[in-house]
Amino acid sequence: xxxxxxxxxxxxxxxxxxxxxxxxxxxxxxxxxGPTLPDRVVALDLIGVLAVGMISAYAVATDQPALLDxxxxxALVGFLGTVAFAGYLERRGRDE
Amino acid sequence: MSEQISAALLxxxxxxxxxxxxxxxxxxxxxxxxxxxxxxSTLGVGCMxxxxxxxxxxLAVTTRAAxxxxxxxxxxxxxxxxxxxxxxxxxxxxxxxxxxxxLRGRRRPSGELASEATAESPAQTVEGREPP
Numbered sequence: 109x110x111x112x113x114x115x116x117x118x119x120x121x122x123x124x125x126x127x128x129x130x131x132x133x134x135x136x137x138x139x140x141x142g143p144t145l146p147d148r149v150v151a152l153d154l155i156g157v158l159a160v161g162m163i164s165a166y167a168v169a170t171d172q173p174a175l176l177d178x179x180x181x182x183a184l185v186g187f188l189g190t191v192a193f194a195g196y197l198e199r200r201g202r203d204e
Numbered sequence: 205m206s207e208q209i210s211a212a213l214l215x216x217x218x219x220x221x222x223x224x225x226x227x228x229x230x231x232x233x234x235x236x237x238x239x240x241x242x243x244x245s246t247l248g249v250g251c252m253x254x255x256x257x258x259x260x261x262x263l264a265v266t267t268r269a270a271x272x273x274x275x276x277x278x279x280x281x282x283x284x285x286x287x288x289x290x291x292x293x294x295x296x297x298x299x300x301x302x303x304x305x306x307l308r309g310r311r312r313p314s315g316e317l318a319s320e321a322t323a324e325s326p327a328q329t330v331e332g333r334e335p336p
Contacts, residue, residue, distance in 0.1 A: 117259055120211035124218035124252070131225030138228045138237075146234050146291035153283060154228050154241040160272070161221050161249045164256045165214060173265045176256065180272050187279040194286035197294055 121169035128162045149193045156186030210259040217251030220244045233299035234291055242284040246276050 135158060139151035160179045167175035227240025250273050257269035298305060 117207050117211050117214070120214045124214045127218035127222045131221045134225035134229040144234065144291070144294075144296050146287060146294065146296055147237070149287055150234065150238055150241050151228060153287070154224060154245055157241075157245040157249055157276070157280075158221055158225065160276075161217060161245075161252045164249075164252045164269075165218065168210070168214065168256055168259050173256075173260045173262065176265060176268045176272075179253075180268060180275075183272055183275055183279075187275075187283055190283040191286060194283070194290045197287070197290035200294065 118169055121165050124165040125162060125169060128158055128165060132158050132162070146197060149190065149197065152193070153186065153190045156182060156189070160186070206258050206261065210255045213251045213255035213258065217248045217255060220248030220251065224248060232301070234296050235288055236299060238284050238288055242280050246280045249273075249276055 132155060135151050135154045139148050139155065142148040142151055160182050163175055163179040163182065167173060167179075221244070224240050224244035227244060228237050231237045231240055253269040253273050257266045260266075292307060
């Protein structure tokens with residue numbers, strides 16, 4: 109690459125991908141280990157947000173603006189999943 | 205110039221996401237972990253989407269990124285509040301160093317998990333509110 113600018117962004121995007129990957133791993137450890145079900149729900153919620161961040165970093169790294177659409181959909185689905193899990197938890201807590 | 209700003213925002217966003225993952229793994233109880241999972245990750249994803257908008261510099265991409273940022277700012281507190289309320293009502297134990305629990309005796313069920321969780325806690329019952 110002759111121009112310096114795009115290379116810098118690509119490098120930063122690749123580094124960001126690695127960092128978000130580490131964060132995903134840590135959240136996954138909490139998902140597996142979480143002592144209670146709400147802990148797992150929190151970890152799953154965080155994994156959804158981290159996936160949106162990972163997709164946006166990948167969009168920058170590969171110069172594909174179309175990748176932002178999956179990020180939007182993932183954000184919507186992640187919120188719906190969290191709300192559904194919270195409703196389920198509340199119902200289960202009341203029944204016990 | 206915009207490349208540098210975009211790269212810096214990407215790094216800041218990734219740093220806050222790493223912080224969120226670390227907090228969710230290392231913090232002591234569910235309600236404290238929820239802070240890391242909600243606030244740090246919202247800030248991180250906001251920075252990264254801003255970096256995307258600056259990198260592509262088009263109306264369509266900027267609109268979508270702004271939409272996702274606004275969506276996260278609205279839904280992250282709502283989701284965290286719902287999880288925390290459900291978990292508190294279900295009797296998830298608090299950290300033993302908790303110093304304030306204003307809902308104690310109001311929403312908490314009288315199950316053994318709840319009484320065990322609040323037995324050693326130094327928090328006092330809030331005046332004027334009697335436990336059921």
